[in-house]
Amino acid sequence: MFWKKDPSVTWERKHINNIDFSYLNVAIIGGTGGIGRAISRELAQRDAKVTVVGQTFKDEDLADKIKFVKADLSLVSECKRISHSDEIPYEKLTHLIFTTGIIASRQRQATSEGLEKDMAVSYLSRYIIFHDVAKRLGTNRTKKDDLPKVFIAGFPGNGQLGDPDDLNSDEKNYSAYATHTNTVAANECLVLDAKDRYTNIDTFGLNPGIIKTNIRSNLLGSNTYIGRIAEWIISWTFQSAETYAKMICTLIVNPAIESRSGTMFSNKGDAILPTPGLTKNVVEKFMENSELLVEKALQNQSPPTSSNE
Numbered sequence: 001m002f003w004k005k006d007p008s009v010t011w012e013r014k015h016i017n018n019i020d021f022s023y024l025n026v027a028i029i030g031g032t033g034g035i036g037r038a039i040s041r042e043l044a045q046r047d048a049k050v051t052v053v054g055q056t057f058k059d060e061d062l063a064d065k066i067k068f069v070k071a072d073l074s075l076v077s078e079c080k081r082i083s084h085s086d087e088i089p090y091e092k093l094t095h096l097i098f099t100t101g102i103i104a105s106r107q108r109q110a111t112s113e114g115l116e117k118d119m120a121v122s123y124l125s126r127y128i129i130f131h132d133v134a135k136r137l138g139t140n141r142t143k144k145d146d147l148p149k150v151f152i153a154g155f156p157g158n159g160q161l162g163d164p165d166d167l168n169s170d171e172k173n174y175s176a177y178a179t180h181t182n183t184v185a186a187n188e189c190l191v192l193d194a195k196d197r198y199t200n201i202d203t204f205g206l207n208p209g210i211i212k213t214n215i216r217s218n219l220l221g222s223n224t225y226i227g228r229i230a231e232w233i234i235s236w237t238f239q240s241a242e243t244y245a246k247m248i249c250t251l252i253v254n255p256a257i258e259s260r261s262g263t264m265f266s267n268k269g270d271a272i273l274p275t276p277g278l279t280k281n282v283v284e285k286f287m288e289n290s291e292l293l294v295e296k297a298l299q300n301q302s303p304p305t306s307s308n309e
């Protein structure tokens with residue numbers, strides 16, 4: 001991991017037990033698995049209001065504290081449904097956290113709307129929902145001392161420049177690595193762009209480093225020998241999702257990050273510098289081509305079949 005610390009942002013670490021989370025109203029897009037799930041459980045047990053969006057709810061023991069909204073966010077149509085859904089209280093949110101993700105598989109996978117699947121799930125879903133809801137985010141929140149906050153998990157600050165001209169991995173020879181690093185660069189650009197685009201919210205990037213979760217299953221297989229060995233090694237070498245989540249919960253309410261939009265945070269919670277090379281022009285290119293890709297996917301949607309056909 002090659003990120004550099006950003007000395008201009010520091011924060012005083014408080015013990016999580018000494019923090020009041022009861023005023024928080026949080027939605028976690030991708031809160032049904034891995035890191036998002038660990039954050040969701042931590043916050044819900046500390047009396048925050050929590051809504052999670054994902055495919056499969058696994059927290060029945062906290063079903064009275066966590067609201068689950070089911071969606072397949074590989075589809076633009078589903079992302080649009082979620083960004084307009086009354087089930088997620090966007091206007092009341094204090095925090096919106098994006099942790100949806102997969103890793104591109106060895107063979108290119110395409111959605112029914114013609115999108116490369118990793119780009120669709122790990123980046124475009126965030127681009128669509130974030131941009132659709134940003135203007136109304138937190139406008140009706142109860143405590144208005146702080147700006148509403150958006151956190152985008154990825155791998156920022158690590159030097160990935162991506163290729164904005166091949167967002168759908170269909171222009172050049174396909175490689176899982178190039179495709180996934182393109183989602184990494186795009187997510188970092190989403191944060192850098194939001195810093196200037198939205199002054200009504202603070203947007204941050206999160207780099208969790210390596211953590212044992214389900215994220216590698218699309219690449220290595222969900223129950224393969226190599227997948228199990230890889231996760232076993234990771235579990236012994238790196239922090240757990242639960243340890244990381246505890247730290248993130250204390251970060252997202254820390255007053256020192258107020259109005260520090262555009263900051264990225266490392267696996268230890270240190271502020272880190274953005275990737276050199278993700279210039280304004282590159283960020284703009286990513287945003288322009290993201291919009292074009294969303295339009296293309298919308299055109300590819302199969303028209304609804306009439307009932308008398």
Ligand SMILES: NC(=O)c1ccc[n+]([C@@H]2O[C@H](COP(=O)([O-])OP(=O)(O)OC[C@H]3O[C@@H](n4cnc5c(N)ncnc54)[C@H](OP(=O)(O)O)[C@@H]3O)[C@@H](O)[C@H]2O)c1
Pocket residue numbers: 029030031032033034035036037053054055056057071072073074098099100101102121122153154155207208209210211212213214215216
């Ligand atoms: N873990 C790491 O080593 C690592 C390293 C660097 C960066 N990150 C970043 O951290 C973030 C979280 O990753 P993670 O490790 O927590 O991954 P994870 O355990 O695989 O969780 C991913 C989340 O995305 C959801 N998701 C996947 N496909 C979806 C779909 N089609 N529709 C709706 N939701 C979908 C999953 O929902 P279901 O479980 O309900 O399917 C789950 O809630 C990602 O941005 C990832 O890039 C992770």
